[in-house]
Amino acid sequence: MAWIWLIFAGLSEMLGVTFMNWALKRHRWILWVAMVVAFSASFGGLELALQTLPMGTAYAIWTGIGAAGGVLTGMLFFGESRDWRKLLWVAVILSATIGLKLVA
Amino acid sequence: MHHWLRVGLGAIFEVSWVIGFKHATTLGEWGLTALAVYLSFYFLITASRRLPAGTVYAVFVGLGTLGTSAVGMLLFGEPFSWLKLGLIGLLILGIGGLQTVTTGGES
Numbered sequence: 257m258a259w260i261w262l263i264f265a266g267l268s269e270m271l272g273v274t275f276m277n278w279a280l281k282r283h284r285w286i287l288w289v290a291m292v293v294a295f296s297a298s299f300g301g302l303e304l305a306l307q308t309l310p311m312g313t314a315y316a317i318w319t320g321i322g323a324a325g326g327v328l329t330g331m332l333f334f335g336e337s338r339d340w341r342k343l344l345w346v347a348v349i350l351s352a353t354i355g356l357k358l359v360a
Numbered sequence: 361m362h363h364w365l366r367v368g369l370g371a372i373f374e375v376s377w378v379i380g381f382k383h384a385t386t387l388g389e390w391g392l393t394a395l396a397v398y399l400s401f402y403f404l405i406t407a408s409r410r411l412p413a414g415t416v417y418a419v420f421v422g423l424g425t426l427g428t429s430a431v432g433m434l435l436f437g438e439p440f441s442w443l444k445l446g447l448i449g450l451l452i453l454g455i456g457g458l459q460t461v462t463t464g465g466e467s
Contacts, residue, residue, distance in 0.1 A: 312429025
């Protein structure tokens with residue numbers, strides 16, 4: 257269950273970054289509200305995951321999903337460049353993240 | 361140089377709130393944890409105004425990951441493994457690499 261909370265927290269972090277990106281472009285207050293809700297969900301999920309998982313592993317995976325996911329959503333929804341080097345580094349982050357899940 | 365000091369302070373407060381999330385039990389401890397969340401964001405944001413934001417983020421996350429792992433293993437008796445350490449290194453490398461190719465046109 258802790259892993260589900262951790263993945264939920266990572267995805268919420270990614271959503272929070274996406275809403276922030278969006279809010280900076282569209283200036284709609286509802287987007288700022290959505291951002292706050294997403295970041296709160298992210299912190300809540302991390303709190304629950306940390307009740308059983310080690311700090312280093314949980315923090316690394318949480319931040320890894322946020323960083324890789326932020327780049328992917330930027331490419332998919334905000335027209336950021338789809339440079340192959342970016343995709344390569346995203347693949348490195350995701351491999352390390354999955355590896356950490358497997359060894360923990 | 362003192363702007364990089366802000367990045368270091370931000371990372372120290374980042375590690376502090378992660379410890380708080382895992383170990384805080386009393387109202388006072390939760391209060392300190394909330395203060396650490398605030399201070400880590402404060403130092404991260406003020407450092408990003410003066411330094412390249414992508415680099416600041418990568419260094420901040422790298423320090424946060426190293427700090428939480430080190431504190432977990434050294435002070436809280438969490439299991440140690442070279443493989444885990446190697447994967448954490450790979451993740452930091454990935455985030456650093458990603459920042460080197462995304463800095464510039466994007467914020």
